Amino acid sequence: MKLGLIATIAYSINVAYCASMGDEQLSWNDAPEGIKKGIEAGVEFHLNNPDTTPEQSHEEWLKDKEQNGWVYGETKDLANKTHPNILPYDQLPPEQRAKDHLFKAVINLIKDLPDPDEYLELSAQLVKLQKQILDNQKSTTVLTQKQAVGVGVRYIHKTRERFQDHLYGTGLTFERGVTVILPEAIALKFLSHTEFERVDANTEVAFVQDRVIEDLAKKQKEERQQEDKIFDEIEAIKGMRTKNSVKEYIKARYNQDIQENLKLDELQAIAIEKVHSFGVV
Template identity: 40%
Template sequence: MKIATIAMLCHAVNAAYCLSQGDESQPSWEDAPQWQKDSAMLGVEMHLNNPDASPEQSHESWYAQKEAEGWKYGEVKDAEKKEHPCFLPYAELPDAQKAKDYLFKAVVHLVKNLHETDEITELSAQIVQLQSQKEQLQGNLNNFKQSLAVSQGTQSAAAGAVTGVRVKYQGNKAEYQERLYSSNLTFTYGQVRSVPAELAKKLLKHPEFIIDEETGVAASDAAVDNTAQTLRQSQKENKEADTDKERDLDAIDQIRQMTDKDSLVQYAMLNFGQKMAKNLSVEKMQEKVINLIDTIGVSKE
């Protein structure tokens, strides 16, 4: 049986398994990028050449290939950045990820001796097509649920409510702090937080977060709901950081307009306590003061 056909079947089974875990990121075989197809075919070749290889050895082979291609660990799979959440030693993988290696090996050895016939190829294509249709329907349903929840959260915010959209964290980490969107909210596995609609829309782009469909207030919310307080503090800190950056940029513009050495010497001493040699050129003195501003920042006083 051709390696590509086995790889296609492995990919379809893996996609179905991911969907059962709430991960809708796996495309159909036809839509999969070439690097993903190549990775699947390399995995098939490894098991065909090493029939006694364990799931752990399968992952090690995948890891070595990814490392050779320049991949690294990342919380979200990103082909452009070459980041993958499974780029970890096998022992550190969640059980849900280890299961994929068992499934992959089982599929390879189940179908490796089947003859390559038009009927089998057609059946494989039908499996992929049905899987793709299922994913599309599931995706449309989830998108509708998310849009409805975000819409309701927006309406609640407009009416002065404090609830927003309930999102649930289901990532691989026991504790995760959201920094990508500067909210600084900390989530434990399974925790539900009610967040503003705009933040919910961003978080729900990642498979680690889902809409919480349960009614009532989650125990994790009721215990200590510091969401609003954390968001206010983050907003304050971001605003202060923007103000500091603007102050530094104004100072740099001021330095670039200084052409008097005495003024530059005085500025460095008063603001940073740094002595500046007058035998340097004006351009070099400006560069040194600007480096101090970039490194230390201008005093707020």
């Protein structure tokens, strides 16, 4: 789940907890940007340091507040930047210490949930894959309907022993001098090249349509395996919980040093883009 969404949920639960004690807080939409950034910084700290204690969480909150000019005050005042919780953790009343426990628990519970945008993206990918499978099944069905007469195609290149098709996407391999029987639509594509000649299918047959089906099935299997491999790699990247682990992954796999101070989800997005662009290495 994206950092910003985790921060919104954690903050909103804190607002509800404060309201239960009569302490009304601004909603996430109405909160100043400085408050939002502080919450996001706290979430990122927990994501990068999953063993953080509530006391350490409060210390990080204090550090952020002090860096942004906040001081202790008996009442919370956004304009004057005063806050009654700017105290050491052991001096906080129990109801205030409970906030740090809640913050940690909420992050740990929802950090591994997928983002809604990821659901939509995954749904679109599944629809695309289902369409590809359906199209491939239709192509295979056409070829499995064996016909008494097809179009004979013979590879006749003078020097090369064999030819493998990467141009028309059939994955077929032709041996020089050997006739292959193909459906007319596919045969005509190869016969437009001088390396192939037409042969009477009724008098000379070396391969039947089963060979075509076998080659296409092999090609489809390889494509599915590659898609599964990329999907698994992306899931592994999303499971990385520290920025250093993602940086080390990018360096080891794609030999790129990331020097910028980026967020965890931003680093993961870079790593995923590398997988899409260059494959799993």
